[in-house]
Amino acid sequence: MNDKLKSLSRQQSALAEFGEMANSAYALDKVLNTAAIMASETLGVSHVKVLEWRPEAEDLLVRAGVGWSEGVVGNAAIGADLESPAGFALKSGQPTVSNDLAKEERFRIPKLLTDHGVKSAANAIIRSGEQAFGVFEADSRTLRSFSEADIRFLQGAANLLGLAIDRHRLSEANAELVQHKEVLLREIQHRVKNNAQTLISLMNLQLTRSQFGETHTALRSLMTRVQALSMLESHLYLDPDIERIDLAIYVMELLGKLVSFHSDSVEQIRLDTNLTQVHVTPSQAEALGLVTNEFVMNSFKHAFSQSGGTLRVELSHDDKTAIFTIADDGPGFEQGVGEEGLGLRLMTAFVKQIGAELELIGDSGTRLTITWPLK
Known part of the structure; x- marks a missing residue:
């Protein structure tokens, strides 16, 4: 395996x-700190930071x-304008790469970077919902030519950070309840995940032996379905009433x-x-989680x-109906083609199992829309 493949596999x-x-x-x-450490070790750079945008x-x-x-x-801040590579990324809405900051003409170099001897930088935007949370940036004290794979890695990490931030915000309202049930939840999760995790591990082992073809594709599909069901079991004890599950939190984690799981194909x-x-x-x-997985x-x-x-x-609702929509901006399909x-x-x-309607x-x-009556 050559160096590029080894680097990609490590990322x-x-x-x-x-x-x-x-x-x-x-x-x-x-x-956030774990993400910085992970990126530093994986990219081999001395400095990594998670920057939070403060609009006010x-x-x-x-x-x-x-x-x-x-x-x-926790204390230092840089301008969210053309004062820095991160500010430039935030304003442009695109990742920013500068392999030689000394020659940079698009933006100024903040004192924070010069004080630490940073010579090269690359970043990606962290999005939370419809807004930017901030910027995930890798800084090198030696001249560094960041590759396209490096940028995809940073964007993949930034995407995961965005999901973690969304999940954190959704779960804040339930924080006190989760604390009371933390010990019980760990025990329950340990037991209900054992069998599913064993099955996932066996499928993962088989995946390494079936690198290509229909068997590989089928195993990947089956793994995500099992993971969706395993995650649902964990959520049965997150709500005050174990017969009801907060669908927003479950979908976000899924x-x-x-x-x-699909990080090897994540590109912007x-x-x-x-x-x-x-x-x-x-x-x-369970049904909505499996539908989300398939889509x-x-x-x-x-x-x-x-x-x-x-x-x-x-995910929205009124007094009588809940509406769940998931959509991509790909090429779509012609009506009647591939619908079987x-x-x-x-x-x-x-x-159909839950008495809902699908469009x-x-x-x-x-675009897939599912509606069902609230009870």
Whole structure:
């Protein structure tokens, strides 16, 4: 295996491992700092920082990081304009790469970077919902030519951070309840995950032996379905009433798992989420989780296979009806073409099981809408 393949494999493994950690019940600051350490070790750079955009101050706070002098993390800030590579990325809406900051003409170099001897920098935007949370940046004290694979790695990590931030915000309202049930939850999760994890491990082992062909594809699909069901079991004890599950939190965590699993194909994927709290029964959550899994798998396979794109997920309700929509901005499909595939048959079957209605539209991307009555 040549150096490029080894580097790519190391980056994919790091993202997968971090994705598992980021979607567990850890404090947000721990997740952010772990991301910085992971990126520093994987890219071999001395400094990494997570910058949080503060619109009221028009600056970027060093929320987490590695390699910086004492007192920088949590206190230092740089301008959210053309004063820095991160500010330039935030304004342009695109990742920024500068292999030689001394020759940079697009933006100024902040004192924070010069004081630490940074000579090269690359970053990616962290998005939370429809807004930017901030910037994830890798800084090198030696001249460094960041590759396209390096940028994809940073964007993949930034995507996972965005999911972790969304999950943190959704779960804040339930923080006190989770604390009371923490010990019991760990025990329950340990027991209910044992069999599923064993099955996943066996399938993963088989995946390494079946690198190509229909067997490999089928195993990957089956693994994500088992993971979706295993995650549901963990959620049965997160709500005050174990017969009702917060669908928004469950879907957000499931999306994080799927993005992590498909990280080897993530290229500039934007996740747009707008989820309101809707409580459903375990059987409804199971069906909707499996539908989400099938749709995301198909989006990564067909919609995002070339140059990336946007995955939009919405959950809303009125007094009588809940509406769940998941859509991508890929090429879509012609009505009547490909509607008999296994993925659609499974989604239709899952939706019928819970007495919901399904609408699938294939123009201007693929959009799936599920509606069901609230009880």
